[in-house]
Amino acid sequence: MSKNITVSRNNKIVKATIQLTGSKSECNRALVIEALSKDKVQVTNISDAADAVLLAGILRKVVGYPLSVIGEESQESTTHNSQLTTVNIGPAGTAMRFLTAYFTLQNEEVLLTGTERMKQRPIGILVDALRELGADIGYAENEDFPPLHIKGGFEQKTNQITIKGDISSQYITALLLIANSLPQGLMLHIDGELTSRPYVEMTLSMLKQAGIQHQWNDNVISIANQDFVETSIWVEPDWSAASYWYSVAALADEAELFLPGLTSYSLQGDSVITELMANFGITSQFKDGGVYLKKEPKPIVRKIFDLKSCPDLAQTLVVICAALGHEATFTGLETLKIKETDRIAALQNELAKMGVKLIEKGQVYKLDCSEKFIPEKITIATYEDHRMAMAFAPLALVIPQVEVEEAMVVEKSYPAFWEDFKKAGFEVEG
Numbered sequence: 017m018s019k020n021i022t023v024s025r026n027n028k029i030v031k032a033t034i035q036l037t038g039s040k041s042e043c044n045r046a047l048v049i050e051a052l053s054k055d056k057v058q059v060t061n062i063s064d065a066a067d068a069v070l071l072a073g074i075l076r077k078v079v080g081y082p083l084s085v086i087g088e089e090s091q092e093s094t095t096h097n098s099q100l101t102t103v104n105i106g107p108a109g110t111a112m113r114f115l116t117a118y119f120t121l122q123n124e125e126v127l128l129t130g131t132e133r134m135k136q137r138p139i140g141i142l143v144d145a146l147r148e149l150g151a152d153i154g155y156a157e158n159e160d161f162p163p164l165h166i167k168g169g170f171e172q173k174t175n176q177i178t179i180k181g182d183i184s185s186q187y188i189t190a191l192l193l194i195a196n197s198l199p200q201g202l203m204l205h206i207d208g209e210l211t212s213r214p215y216v217e218m219t220l221s222m223l224k225q226a227g228i229q230h231q232w233n234d235n236v237i238s239i240a241n242q243d244f245v246e247t248s249i250w251v252e253p254d255w256s257a258a259s260y261w262y263s264v265a266a267l268a269d270e271a272e273l274f275l276p277g278l279t280s281y282s283l284q285g286d287s288v289i290t291e292l293m294a295n296f297g298i299t300s301q302f303k304d305g306g307v308y309l310k311k312e313p314k315p316i317v318r319k320i321f322d323l324k325s326c327p328d329l330a331q332t333l334v335v336i337c338a339a340l341g342h343e344a345t346f347t348g349l350e351t352l353k354i355k356e357t358d359r360i361a362a363l364q365n366e367l368a369k370m371g372v373k374l375i376e377k378g379q380v381y382k383l384d385c386s387e388k389f390i391p392e393k394i395t396i397a398t399y400e401d402h403r404m405a406m407a408f409a410p411l412a413l414v415i416p417q418v419e420v421e422e423a424m425v426v427e428k429s430y431p432a433f434w435e436d437f438k439k440a441g442f443e444v445e446g
């Protein structure tokens with residue numbers, strides 16, 4: 017595939033069945049659980065998401081893993097110390113955070129690194145918590161940021177940890193995933209508001225599937241030292257990926273889509289897309305082991321969307337509203353600036369190409385479509401962010417040509433995205 021692809025479409029009636037890959041969030045938790053359980057727990061329906069394939073490669077110690085993750089290049093760069101293994105997790109935020117905790121328990125010395133962007137994504141809160149437990153972690157470049165130098169295996173000093181909840185739930189998940197393997201277990205006090213809460217609930221549910229019990233009272237989550245049970249964990253299809261099909265449905269004149277494998281009782285908080293998109297006339301009917309999306313046009317009334325529990329849906333929703341000229345207000349977007357890119361700035365830059373403004377007023381963001389126009393062609397920069405590519409691609413239903421730069425970024429969570437777009441009748445060139 018060339019770097020850029022151009023998407024277009026000669027009709028606005030979309031009918032397709034799309035089989036989505038496994039959730040990268042569920043899969044990455046399951047892989048860490050599998051590794052810590054010493055294979056008592058087996059993961060099935062592993063996601064094709066590059067972040068998950070990458071983590072599976074590291075945890076299952078696949079030699080010669082692609083993307084030179086634990087390949088020769090990175091190992092050569094660490095010859096100054098033969099004890100030190102370099103593990104490069106590329107752009108995978110969950111892998112970075114989960115492995116930081118995981119490697120503190122292994123009798124290994126590891127340099128945990130990632131892309132240039134990963135080196136700008138803060139991790140100090142998690143490192144501080146692990147150090148309080150007794151772990152030996154150093155910063156190889158800048159204080160509070162990857163790469164990290166982890167000397168694994170430590171004597172636990174305490175089981176009481178207080179951690180800020182409003183920066184990233186991934187720090188909390190990372191600690192919870194290792195909690196039952198700690199000799200004294202863990203009592204985690206969450207300080208302040210918990211962001212991305214459904215992801216913490218997902219972690220606890222998956223631990224439960226693996227036999228690990230917990231208590232959650234007010235802001236304290238406790239997990240005692242206990243053993244995993246023999247079981248297998250099946251990874252559900254990815255609801256965040258499904259959101260782009262809701263977007264397609266919202267921008268089409270007529271849409272009938274079937275997404276097999278998705279259920280209404282998902283562990284993924286992003287399944288809330290069904291409720292959010294009901295506001296845009298998209299119905300979700302669960303039957304035949306999947307979900308049917310149908311468009312039943314109706315006026316859009318809802319003006320305020322709080323996305324604190326589902327930050328990965330922000331780009332999808334903001335772009336849908338921009339395309340429809342619906343001047344909505346968004347809250348709960350605080351964490352967007354430290355994701356794959358500064359997603360607020362990226363949205364502002366790209367929406368400006370169709371005259372739409374996303375105006376920041378403290379913690380509230382408002383869309384201004386008063387100068388909106390529909391160009392013949394729009395070229396979208398993706399900032400190494402898969403969700404920029406996937407959120408903007410459905411614009412091909414309203415703009416004759418949508419060129420997406422560095423289109424392979426979709427691999428991070430949804431490698432078959434462009435193939436699936438073709439299946440749904442889009443022309444995808446490049």
Ligand SMILES: O=C(O)C1=C[C@@H](OP(=O)(O)O)[C@@H](O)[C@H](O)C1
Pocket residue numbers: 040041042110183184185186189211212215327328351
């Ligand atoms: O735990 C997870 O799997 C994730 C948690 C969220 O991050 P934050 O907790 O940093 O918001 C989400 O944005 C990310 O894509 C996946």
Ligand SMILES: C=C(OP(=O)(O)O)C(=O)O
Pocket residue numbers: 107108109110111328355356403429
């Ligand atoms: C934020 C995301 O991923 P991560 O933090 O795992 O890199 C995402 O997939 O939108």
